[in-house]
Amino acid sequence: MLMYRIARKKPLNATVTLMDIEAPMVAKKAEPGQFIILRVDEEGERIPLTIAGYDREKGLVTIIYQVVGATTVKLNAKNEGDYLQDFVGPLGNATETEGLKKVAVVGGGVGCAIALPVAQKLHAEGCEVHSVIGFRSKDIVILEDEFRACSDELKVMTDDGTHGEKGLVTDALDALIQAGNQYDEVIAIGPIIMMKFVCKTTEKYGIKTIVSMCPIMIDGTGMCGGCRLTVDGQTKFACVDGPDFDGSKVDFDEAISRGAIYKEFERHAYDEACNLFKKEVK
Amino acid sequence: MADMKMPRHAMPAQDPEVRSHNFNEVALGYTKEMAMEEATRCLGCPKMPCKNGCPVQINIPDFVAKVAEGDFEGAYEVIHRTSSLPAVCGRVCPQESQCEKYCVRGVKGEPVAIGRMERFVADWHNAHAKEASAKPVSNGHKVAIIGSGPAGLTCAGDLAKLGYQVTIFEALHKAGGVLVYGIPEFRLPKAIVQKEVDGLKALGVEICTNTVIGKTITIDELMGEKGFEAVFIGSGAGLPKFMNIPGENLQGVYSANEFLTRINLMKAYREGSDTPIKHSLKVAVVGGGNVAMDAARCAKRLGADVSIIYRRSEKELPARAEEVEHAKEEGIIFRTLTNPVAILGYNNPDDRRDPKNGSVCGIRCIKMELGEPDEKGRRRPIEVKDSEFDMEMDCVIMALGTNPNPLIKNTTKGLDVNNHGGIIVNEDALTSREGVYAGGDAVTGAATVILAMGAGKQAAASIDEYLKNK
Numbered sequence: 001m002l003m004y005r006i007a008r009k010k011p012l013n014a015t016v017t018l019m020d021i022e023a024p025m026v027a028k029k030a031e032p033g034q035f036i037i038l039r040v041d042e043e044g045e046r047i048p049l050t051i052a053g054y055d056r057e058k059g060l061v062t063i064i065y066q067v068v069g070a071t072t073v074k075l076n077a078k079n080e081g082d083y084l085q086d087f088v089g090p091l092g093n094a095t096e097t098e099g100l101k102k103v104a105v106v107g108g109g110v111g112c113a114i115a116l117p118v119a120q121k122l123h124a125e126g127c128e129v130h131s132v133i134g135f136r137s138k139d140i141v142i143l144e145d146e147f148r149a150c151s152d153e154l155k156v157m158t159d160d161g162t163h164g165e166k167g168l169v170t171d172a173l174d175a176l177i178q179a180g181n182q183y184d185e186v187i188a189i190g191p192i193i194m195m196k197f198v199c200k201t202t203e204k205y206g207i208k209t210i211v212s213m214c215p216i217m218i219d220g221t222g223m224c225g226g227c228r229l230t231v232d233g234q235t236k237f238a239c240v241d242g243p244d245f246d247g248s249k250v251d252f253d254e255a256i257s258r259g260a261i262y263k264e265f266e267r268h269a270y271d272e273a274c275n276l277f278k279k280e281v282k
Numbered sequence: 283m284a285d286m287k288m289p290r291h292a293m294p295a296q297d298p299e300v301r302s303h304n305f306n307e308v309a310l311g312y313t314k315e316m317a318m319e320e321a322t323r324c325l326g327c328p329k330m331p332c333k334n335g336c337p338v339q340i341n342i343p344d345f346v347a348k349v350a351e352g353d354f355e356g357a358y359e360v361i362h363r364t365s366s367l368p369a370v371c372g373r374v375c376p377q378e379s380q381c382e383k384y385c386v387r388g389v390k391g392e393p394v395a396i397g398r399m400e401r402f403v404a405d406w407h408n409a410h411a412k413e414a415s416a417k418p419v420s421n422g423h424k425v426a427i428i429g430s431g432p433a434g435l436t437c438a439g440d441l442a443k444l445g446y447q448v449t450i451f452e453a454l455h456k457a458g459g460v461l462v463y464g465i466p467e468f469r470l471p472k473a474i475v476q477k478e479v480d481g482l483k484a485l486g487v488e489i490c491t492n493t494v495i496g497k498t499i500t501i502d503e504l505m506g507e508k509g510f511e512a513v514f515i516g517s518g519a520g521l522p523k524f525m526n527i528p529g530e531n532l533q534g535v536y537s538a539n540e541f542l543t544r545i546n547l548m549k550a551y552r553e554g555s556d557t558p559i560k561h562s563l564k565v566a567v568v569g570g571g572n573v574a575m576d577a578a579r580c581a582k583r584l585g586a587d588v589s590i591i592y593r594r595s596e597k598e599l600p601a602r603a604e605e606v607e608h609a610k611e612e613g614i615i616f617r618t619l620t621n622p623v624a625i626l627g628y629n630n631p632d633d634r635r636d637p638k639n640g641s642v643c644g645i646r647c648i649k650m651e652l653g654e655p656d657e658k659g660r661r662r663p664i665e666v667k668d669s670e671f672d673m674e675m676d677c678v679i680m681a682l683g684t685n686p687n688p689l690i691k692n693t694t695k696g697l698d699v700n701n702h703g704g705i706i707v708n709e710d711a712l713t714s715r716e717g718v719y720a721g722g723d724a725v726t727g728a729a730t731v732i733l734a735m736g737a738g739k740q741a742a743a744s745i746d747e748y749l750k751n752k
């Protein structure tokens with residue numbers, strides 16, 4: 001049987017954690033922009049997480065997740081040396097980087113984990129990379145050093161100004177463009193609302209903007225259609241047609257609405273999972 | 283001599299009121315006595331019209347005669363000669379349009395209950411047989427099977443018995459294809475599918491779940507570095523169709539595949555399941571096939587009032603007769619000659635943060651009438667002008683059929699497909715690529731379990747022939 005051992009676990013901030021998972025077949029094929037789907041245990045839900053890095057030789061795939069609900073609570077309860085039930089991938093299409101000479105990469109919150117491998121790939125291919133990463137506050141800033149290492153210019157933004165500059169990622173992006181930077185493309189990854197406003201910003205300047213969409217998924221192979229969204233008036237399946245799309249064509253409001261369908265269930269499941277682990281700790 | 287007076291034995295079933303609240307199997311199966319009595323209704327016609335109506339040509343009069351004698355293991359052997367999944371097919375085959383359609387007893391009365399006896403025989407075998415299927419001696423040849431639905435399972439089983447070293451690659455975390463993710467527990471208990479899967483493992487078949495061919499590994503890599511000498515593609519037809527009408531992406535609109543996968547594969551119907559499902563009050567299921575019936579009956583079991591919306595008349599419903607009957611008994615409303623034109627969404631203009639905004643609140647339909655027959659001889663539905671009407675709904679499930687998934691085609695050079703996305707094969711199940719065979723829904727588009735099973739058998743025979751002569 002295939003085994004998906006947790007080779008390393010490292011907290012990045014209070015709610016965001018990195019794990020290296022042993023999955024040689026996935027590591028061999030993984031490309032930036034693709035994702036995996038995992039189940040923590042036999043009864044577990046299938047959840048998608050982006051491939052945040054990989055080591056083909058050691059057969060490792062890195063995931064970075066934020067603890068937001070029941071399944072990520074369960075995942076976070078696993079430790080180095082434990083096994084995950086299922087781990088399938090790489091799914092979705094790799095981010096297209098060919099021919100790009102100068103790109104602004106914009107990451108928001110845990111979205112930075114998804115944006116980092118893309119920035120690294122661009123950098124490795126000789127593209128000039130300007131990164132803008134944004135967080136609510138100083139204590140949840142992640143991956144700053146990693147971004148610095150692969151960016152020709154880096155702007156760190158916090159909503160409250162406790163680290164880097166005070167303001168939104170769109171402020172920094174606007175300033176960079178105003179300063180005369182001519183980008184072939186902007187790649188924005190983060191909360192839907194952030195991506196929507198990045199697109200509004202770049203629209204003014206006519207810069208092509210790629211966003212990475214994270215709808216609710218099950219199979220990740222095009223079988224259920226649960227991940228569908230409207231792009232340019234047409235229905236697309238994010239798991240097979242994406243997850244990257246031209247942001248100017250995405251119906252963000254619909255995506256926000258579809259993402260909220262299980263809100264009540266999720267809140268309840270989250271409380272249950274937290275209670276369970278509190279009990280276990282006692 | 284056949285008993286001409288005896289009526290067809292009814293299938294014992296859970297009471298409709300009780301079963302519409304649980305997920306246990308609806309049809310309970312014949313007793314030994316019922317099966318033996320029913321078998322005496324068979325005339326044993328020498329021309330065997332029933333056999334010719336069977337897609338895999340089971341020698342039906344022969345097995346029925348053995349049932350009449352009480353030789354159930356003998357009957358099982360007859361069936362098993364041409365069918366690998368009798369416990370499954372006895373439950374899900376559309377017998378009324380296959381074997382039983384041609385039964386001479388059906389001309390004036392009711393046909394012999396062939397399917398019910400098949401199910402009895404298979405269940406009897408599963409309960410009594412001392413499973414000693416020893417691992418065959420390996421012939422050293424490696425064959426890869428893509429997909430673990432009925433086509434893949436059958437092809438794998440036949441090849442393993444011939445000594446091939448068989449590996450099944452399955453995209454999902456569980457083997458069984460539609461049998462586990464689509465068809466609900468109350469129609470096909472998952473333990474039956476698991477038994478088939480375990481049987482293959484006992485034969486030495488390796489099953490690699492969580493492996494998406496075309497993503498995790500390609501067919502070229504399987505045949506190159508991985509050393510497989512032949513490949514069988516049984517990847518099914520999993521891509522759901524939508525109608526492209528307004529409102530289809532509202533919260534609460536599901537494809538039948540999504541709805542059924544949440545329930546069957548992810549067990550969302552169970553209290554405390556990790557996977558969510560919307561518990562709705564009024565559900566519309568659009569479509570009239572087995573998939574629509576399954577979705578409707580699942581929604582019913584989750585506590586909703588359920589309507590089936592179908593654009594043709596009841597006579598044209600493509601679902602198995604028994605499923606339609608069961609659905610009606612369970613209180614599902616059939617709105618035939620009706621077609622949706624839009625799904626209506628809730629929108630509170632005074633409160634943009636109202637959590638109900640963006641979710642389904644109704645469906646707008648138009649009345650239909652039947653016109654001239656189409657190429658297939660089914661009368662074409664036409665809209666009745668100005669007959670639109672609205673119904674209140676909080677969930678809509680689209681069960682409009684599926685197409686083959688393009689993933690494998692897109693990642694395999696030189697693999698030809700037709701304009702519906704079905705893989706093109708010759709009579710030996712060979713595709714346009716040497717050593718690559720295909721069968722089941724991946725070739726035909728959404729069809730039946732028995733056809734997929736038969737295609738898997740054909741491909742196994744062809745692969746054996748090919749590798750023996752290579």
Ligand SMILES: Cc1cc2nc3c(=O)[nH]c(=O)nc-3n(C[C@H](O)[C@H](O)[C@H](O)COP(=O)(O)OP(=O)(O)OC[C@H]3O[C@@H](n4cnc5c(N)ncnc54)[C@H](O)[C@@H]3O)c2cc1C
Pocket residue numbers: 035045046047048049050051064065066067068069070071072073110113114213214215216217218243259260266267270
């Ligand atoms: C392609 C893709 C890549 C992703 N990459 C990352 C990543 O690298 N790091 C990360 O922290 N998160 C990522 N996510 C989001 C992650 O999948 C969700 O946070 C996770 O499913 C939450 O599960 P939960 O049970 O802990 O929380 P829940 O309480 O169940 O959900 C919290 C929120 O997560 C979303 N969500 C819930 N279930 C699913 C599901 N099955 N599929 C998708 N979204 C869901 C919902 O919008 C919900 O509001 C990604 C999502 C997608 C689709």
Ligand SMILES: Cc1cc2nc3c(=O)[nH]c(=O)nc-3n(C[C@H](O)[C@H](O)[C@H](O)COP(=O)(O)OP(=O)(O)OC[C@H]3O[C@@H](n4cnc5c(N)ncnc54)[C@H](O)[C@@H]3O)c2cc1C
Pocket residue numbers: 374375376428429430431432433434451452453454458459460461464465493494495496516517518519520542572573576602687689690721722723724728729730731732734
């Ligand atoms: C809800 C429902 C009810 C039905 N009811 C009936 C019925 O009552 N009677 C009847 O005769 N028929 C019924 N059918 C139809 C029947 O189930 C199918 O015709 C049959 O299962 C097809 O078998 P298959 O082996 O070709 O494909 P499937 O059963 O679809 O199996 C294909 C498998 O391949 C896997 N796969 C796909 N792509 C890849 C890939 N790239 N890599 C690895 N694995 C892959 C899939 O995950 C799946 O497990 C029903 C179908 C549905 C959906």
Ligand code: FES
Pocket residue numbers: 216217218219220221222223224225226227228237238239240
């Ligand atoms: S996740 Fe099921 S189709 Fe995309």
